[in-house]
Amino acid sequence: MSPKITTELLKQLRQVMKNPKYVQEPVQAYIVPSGDAHQSEYIAPCDCRRAFISGFDGSAGTAIVTEQHAAMWTDGRYFLQAAHQMDNNWTLMKMGLKDTPTQEDWLVSVLPEGSKVGVDPFIIPADQWKRMSKALRSAGHDLVPVKENLIDTIWTDCPQRPCKPLIMLDLSYTGVSWRDKIVALRSKMAERKVMWFVVTALDEVAWLFNLRGSDVEYNPVFFAYAVIGMNTIRLFIDGDRMMDPAVREHLQLDSTLEPEFKIQVMPYGSILSELQAVGAGLSPKEKVWLSDKASYALTEAIPKAYRYLTPYTPICIAKAVKNVSETEGMRRAHIKDAVALCELFNWLEKEVPKGTVTEIIAADKAEEFRSQQKDFVELSFATISSTGPNGAIIHYKPVPETNRTLSVNEIYLLDSGAQYKDGTTDVTRTMHFGTPSAYEKECFTYVLKGHIAVSAAIFPNGTKGHLLDSFARSALWDCGLDYLHGTGHGVGSFLNVHEGPCGISYKTFADEPLEAGMIVSDEPGYYEDGSFGIRIENVVLVIPAETKYNFKNRGSLTFEPLTLVPIQTKMIDVNLLTQKECNWVNDYHQKCREVVGAELERQGRHEALQWLIRETEPLVRVQ
Amino acid sequence: MSPKITTELLKQLRQVMKNPKYVQEPVQAYIVPSGDAHQSEYIAPCDCRRAFISGFDGSAGTAIVTEQHAAMWTDGRYFLQAAHQMDNNWTLMKMGLKDTPTQEDWLVSVLPEGSKVGVDPFIIPADQWKRMSKALRSAGHDLVPVKENLIDTIWTDCPQRPCKPLIMLDLSYTGVSWRDKIVALRSKMAERKVMWFVVTALDEVAWLFNLRGSDVEYNPVFFAYAVIGMNTIRLFIDGDRMMDPAVREHLQLDSTLEPEFKIQVMPYGSILSELQAVGAGLSPKEKVWLSDKASYALTEAIPKAYRYLTPYTPICIAKAVKNVSETEGMRRAHIKDAVALCELFNWLEKEVPKGTVTEIIAADKAEEFRSQQKDFVELSFATISSTGPNGAIIHYKPVPETNRTLSVNEIYLLDSGAQYKDGTTDVTRTMHFGTPSAYEKECFTYVLKGHIAVSAAIFPNGTKGHLLDSFARSALWDCGLDYLHGTGHGVGSFLNVHEGPCGISYKTFADEPLEAGMIVSDEPGYYEDGSFGIRIENVVLVIPAETKYNFKNRGSLTFEPLTLVPIQTKMIDVNLLTQKECNWVNDYHQKCREVVGAELERQGRHEALQWLIRETEPLVRVQ
DSSP: OBOOOOOOHHHHHHHTTTOOEEEEOOOSEEEEEEOOOOOOSSSSSSOOOHHHHHHOOSOOEEEEEEEOOEEEOOGOOOGGHHEEEEEHHHHEETTTTTTTOOOHHHHEEEEEESOOOEEOOOTSHHHHHHHHHHHHHHHHHHEEESSSHHHHHOOOOOOOOOOOOOOOHHHHHSSSSSHHHHHHHHHHHHTEEEEEEOSSSSSHHEEEEEEEEBBBBOOOOOOOOOOESSSSSSEOOOOGGGGGHHHHHHHTTSSSOOGGGGGEEOGGHHHHHHHHHHTHHHTTTTTEETTTSSSSHHHHHHOOOGEEEEESSSHHHHHHHHOHHHHHHHHHHHHHHHHHHHHHHHHHHHHHGGGGOOOHHHHHHHHHHHTTTTEEEEEEEOEEEEEEEGGTTOOOOOOOOOOOOOOOOOOEEEEEEEEEEEOOOOOEEEEEEOOOHHHHHHHHHHHHHHHHHHTTTOTTTTTTGGGGGGHHEEEEEEEOOOSSSSSSOOOOSSSSSSSSEEEEEEOOOOOOOOOOOOEEEEEEEETTTTTTTEEEEEEEEEEEESSSGGGGGEEEEEEEOOOOOOGGGGGGOOSSSSSHHHHHHHHHHHHHHHHHHHHHHHTHHHHHHHHHHHHOOOOOOOO | OOBBBBBHHHHHHHHTTTTTEEEEESSEEEEEEEEOOOOOOOGGGOOOOOOOOOOOSSSSOOOEEESOEEEEEEEEEEEHHHHHHHHHOEEEEETTTTTTHHHHHHHHHHHTTEEEEEOOOOTSBHHHHHHHHHHHTTTTTTEOSSSSHHHHHHHHOOOOOOOOOOOOEHHHHSOOHHHHHHHHHHHHHHHEEEEEEEEESHHHHHHTTTTOSSTTBBBBOOOEEEEEEEESSHHHHHHHHGGGHHHHHHHHTTTTOOOOGEEEOGGGEEEEEHHHHHHOOOTOOOOOEEEEEEEEHHHHHHOGGGGEESSHHHHHHHHHBOOHHHHHHHHHHHHHHHHHHHHHHHHHHOOOOOOOOGGHHHHHHHHHHHHSTEEEEEEEOOOOOEEEEGGGSTTOOOOOTTTTTTTTSSSSEEOOOOOETTEOEEEEEEEEOOOOOOOHHHHHHHHHHHHHHTTTTEEEETTEEEGGGHHHHHHHHHHTTOSSSSSSOOOOOSSSSSEEEEEEEETTSOOOOOOOTTTEOOOOEEEEEETTTEEEEEEEEEEEEOOSOOOGGGEEEEEEOOOOOOOOOGGGGGGGOOOHHHHHHHHHHHHHHHHHHHHHTTTOOOOHHHHHHHOOOOOOOOO
């Protein structure tokens, strides 16, 4: 990896920072955040502006360019990568280290008095704008919105914004029609006494209209906004996608509908002016509901007194609770995914000893097997296929420079998943194709104990996921071990593999309570730098639990694994398990054998079926 | 309990709300918060203004009086009590219920346009002022500080502010001289680049100067403020307490000291004007450090740009980490406390069957035995002595109207503690003096399992206490049970029995990480309304843990119980315990027998010793 040479680009950027064609007054600094206008986690190539200006293409990072300096803030996952990808024009700001200044503090330390700091108001979330603006103002500077994105003005070969065809999901997949979703949303709006709701997150637009797209890799979403009033529906979307008769039919664009269900289709780019018009026409007490992570531009379109901001929107919360059609779809998707992985692991068992399988080949093979399954659309994220020391790099993605050959002497970690039309999968298995050491088995077994502790946990209705995080760590903690990431994230239903508002992590406190129908991952791990990584991940469904008593009639919840892929028993030190844990593993494997076995049989995949049967032999614990 | 008749009082209050002698402009509403000027949890009689105006004397509640209305906000613990104690002039606002308006919303709904809402700026914490003021302003009203407390103007027989003699603690108790504490504080101030630190919490003043008082019941504190500069020390304190030669000696008031250790003693009431003088004399970049819970009056004395506010002060954090002298003192105090409780329980075992012991008698007897111990000062909180259904009232305190007789048919719960000159205790034991039912034993054993899960937990250095809370609940959750309070609170060293900044609770996220030397309680419970309450509470010390591995060299922590009082084995269903839990109980009892046994022996308390030996017989688990 050689760094991107940015001298000329920075020169051009510094020129446009003073060019009255783009800025009302010259700006002394320009901020280039990571995200897109929808605060997406994954972004389209045309939105990779920070990577374009700096060369650093990790998933998190903020660039700030002043007349003299260019600095990049990123976190521990990316220190090495950013240092490799950026040239000497850039200073790397290692977030989380004690001596690293915040962006605000650094700006204050380098800017001349009374400076203007520019940022694209569509890219910066309103809550970040507020914090940054306050800090700068108290030091005598100003944060100013620069309408035209300055990177775009110098990015001559910027790719086009994608505008791919839409996929319609019928009731058998979604369980609820878009009309009924609108009705439910309006009832939430009425409860909170708001008149308008602005849908800014791409997965929320997709979910609301039962549509999917492929504008962003791995995420079946499309670029659009929506503004829902009590009597109007406006969908802001570009291209000729609305010319497709099937889409028109799905959205009933040409039907005679009650006016409150008539969708007005408008250009994607007109959201701001339309929202400003809404803002200007509000009567007292007419509130507009927005996510507090919506862009500064859209938030500002609504006068402050009329804004109703929440961290999680009603769509985000409704989307998280899957209905029966969605959970049945997720089950089907996970069975197909398990079939593909049984094939893969059976293949790896035979091929790895030959010394010809690299991390990339294994990842490609996994994709090949998945793509053979019905309704496969694409992967749900970049496959983490890592062996030996690469397994300790938590967000590893094999590239030719790092590509390692799988062997019978190293642990192999595969974290992968797919989008099927009926569901989204995300599974991690850690395997050894030779003989694991006692220490590797010990560590694996602690991680397994943590996985089981969460998966089998029973907890009251209304419990937030972060309260379960320590269960996943307890066995590791007892031996002085730990892992430095959260334990689980929400998973969409043929939507983003990471979604809010629930999860299992010590890092948050603001997650929404778990309720039956929510789907999260359960993925504790253990990583030893330079030697190996272990992670065991299932996607699990929150279900009601039967308990002996029922305190205050609250009811209890537990998890049901949707992922049905064997956990390699060779890696388990069975004497470290309690009888209860041992039973959990055996019951889980029994279910894998029955459910996935039947599907392997149906698909005529006999060799993989034999592999599954071998791998799901019950553990026996020495009493 | 008959309600207090407040018609006349409210009439008087409404008059002074318009009296130009007290208010610049009439106020249409007046807020009477619970606290004192130091945001203390326990307050002196002269500060019980809310109880005076309303009759309701629970520990939490805010009264608001307008021209037409009088309303009281309190939480679920006090709905019944408040309803009993207040007359028809008052509306009870049940906090936590869905339909109960917030104070702000209620004010907005009842006030005429453009109203002024008054509050004593010394009583309201700055963060609450900010929230309230913002809400009122956005509805066209104003929150205004009323210098003279309006309740005090009508409270003709208001008790005097206490001004009791001080207790000096020498190095054998505190381990660190007040001079060294000042030096350490100044180094924290230098780190954060602040020039002044304002000490507003009473326990922080007491800790800093190695002094104790008895101005507030159960809390060995005295009314005072301090302002620490880089070269000056000002102590604001009233009365002739500074005339005591021992105090003068302790504070070296008459010695020739380096000027930066010379304490200037000033009247308690001069804090505001002195702080305003400090505020007026600040040069740019000279910051003043205050707790964000300091009163609005003191916070406002410092111009906004010069304030440095944190949720926990450096004194709060330093105070929480006990040094060797303090932990040794705490150990001694807990041994003495255990002696008293062995005597009590031995006595109860003999007396309860006679049917003559009431909750109040038992509480008094506990105090009597404690007061026989060396360096006993007072109780550390009002004894919770509760039998049968009273045990389910979590903050119960026996009064003649509710006083119940202990019997061999009911569970008895005793939550009590004392202030000794060498330490503060807080212990809960739940006993049965007859034969507990299988169900009672089952519930008790789940609570015990939770208690052990926390006490024996091993966790990485830097872990916050709230991450351990679920360990205490897991066994209860498995059976559909739970308890509706946190699991633990920080405990002072001959100081407040509740102190920050650490604790073990699902309710908070902002606690400071646990570190070796911190002391917290571990007190899970289970309560069945109308029948019984169970709680098992030890005070535990955070200590380093030995572990097999040491991930990233972080080190691990665990707890050592300081409380050494037997846990009634009669209440344990041993078959519900794992072998590890059974061993924990036996090891704990072995330690109680050895350590407390030796002290009982030394004190010649042979009958109690026999009781201790009986109660610490090892459990045997049927394999």
